Amino acid sequence: MNYKPRLVTERLHRLLDHFPIVVISGARQVGKTTLAAHALPHWQSVVFDPSVDVGNARADPDLFLDNHPPPLVLDEIQFAPELVAALKRRVDQSGQPGQYVLTGSQQWSVLKTASESLAGRAVFVDLESFSLSEIGGAASAEHWLHRYLADPGGFAALPASGHCLTRTPYEQLWRGFLPEADGLHLDLVGEFHRAYVRTSASRAVTWMSPFGLGHTHTSVHAGGIASDRIRFRSLASVMSLPLGR
Ligand SMILES: Nc1ncnc2c1ncn2[C@@H]1O[C@H](COP(=O)(O)OP(=O)(O)OP(=O)(O)O)[C@@H](O)[C@H]1O
Numbered sequence: 112m113n114y115k116p117r118l119v120t121e122r123l124h125r126l127l128d129h130f131p132i133v134v135i136s137g138a139r140q141v142g143k144t145t146l147a148a149h150a151l152p153h154w155q156s157v158v159f160d161p162s163v164d165v166g167n168a169r170a171d172p173d174l175f176l177d178n179h180p181p182p183l184v185l186d187e188i189q190f191a192p193e194l195v196a197a198l199k200r201r202v203d204q205s206g207q208p209g210q211y212v213l214t215g216s217q218q219w220s221v222l223k224t225a226s227e228s229l230a231g232r233a234v235f236v237d238l239e240s241f242s243l244s245e246i247g248g249a250a251s252a253e254h255w256l257h258r259y260l261a262d263p264g265g266f267a268a269l270p271a272s273g274h275c276l277t278r279t280p281y282e283q284l285w286r287g288f289l290p291e292a293d294g295l296h297l298d299l300v301g302e303f304h305r306a307y308v309r310t311s312a313s314r315a316v317t318w319m320s321p322f323g324l325g326h327t328h329t330s331v332h333a334g335g336i337a338s339d340r341i342r343f344r345s346l347a348s349v350m351s352l353p354l355g356r
Pocket residue numbers: 112113114115116117137138139140141142143144145146216289290291
């Protein structure tokens with residue numbers, strides 16, 4: 112994989128310097144697992160599974176945490192919700208920062224429960240799909256407003272190429288902003304999106320239907336779709352496309 116650095120990496124490290132638990136949440140396939148693996152290469156990691164009780168975490172969360180000391184990445188935490196209360200007890204005993212990173216998809220009620228019961232102990236990093244500057248490899252943690260305030264004239268004079276587009280806007284629109292689609296051969300991008308819709312978005316429809324409740328385990332969360340819409344609009348503005356609302 113040709114890893115592209117994520118803008119939130121610095122913030123993730125900074126949060127781990129101060130909080131015992133950081134939760135990386137976000138829609139399916141935005142790069143949560145990959146970010147954790149690259150940003151924290153020396154951390155142990157456990158990936159949970161919907162059908163297998165990995166490491167007996169659900170049956171005996173305290174023993175599981177004894178067997179897996181921090182620093183630890185708990186990936187797909189929604190499949191081991193019993194861990195949340197045990198984690199809370201642990202970090203209450205030792206408030207040492209940088210102990211656990213949890214990842215999960217935002218729509219999961221377990222993450223909502225986690226955020227409530229871990230209040231004051233955990234902070235959230237909401238990961239989104241690639242931004243234009245991440246795609247262009249020009250990831251700068253500096254917010255555009257800071258750059259504008261530092262040099263308003265220079266910022267306003269930036270050409271559209273200042274948005275670091277590495278391909279034509281039309282190709283970018285076709286690819287979208289999910290990391291996997293970014294590196295795919297162009298003729299496979301359509302297949303990728305069809306599969307994504309089948310496995311994620313169509314389940315969202317089932318998830319939202321009263322008949323589907325309890326039968327599905329994933330969905331595209333509204334925030335992910337909304338942020339891609341925002342990216343689409345910013346790309347459209349680079350292209351000077353007239354977009355209706
Ligand atoms: N920063 C990156 N640079 C290049 N490729 C990436 C990057 N992040 C993710 N990818 C690719 O995108 C795909 C999805 O990444 P990943 O599995 O980390 O997403 P995820 O959010 O954990 O997905 P899921 O919700 O399904 O667990 C992988 O094939 C991965 O190789």
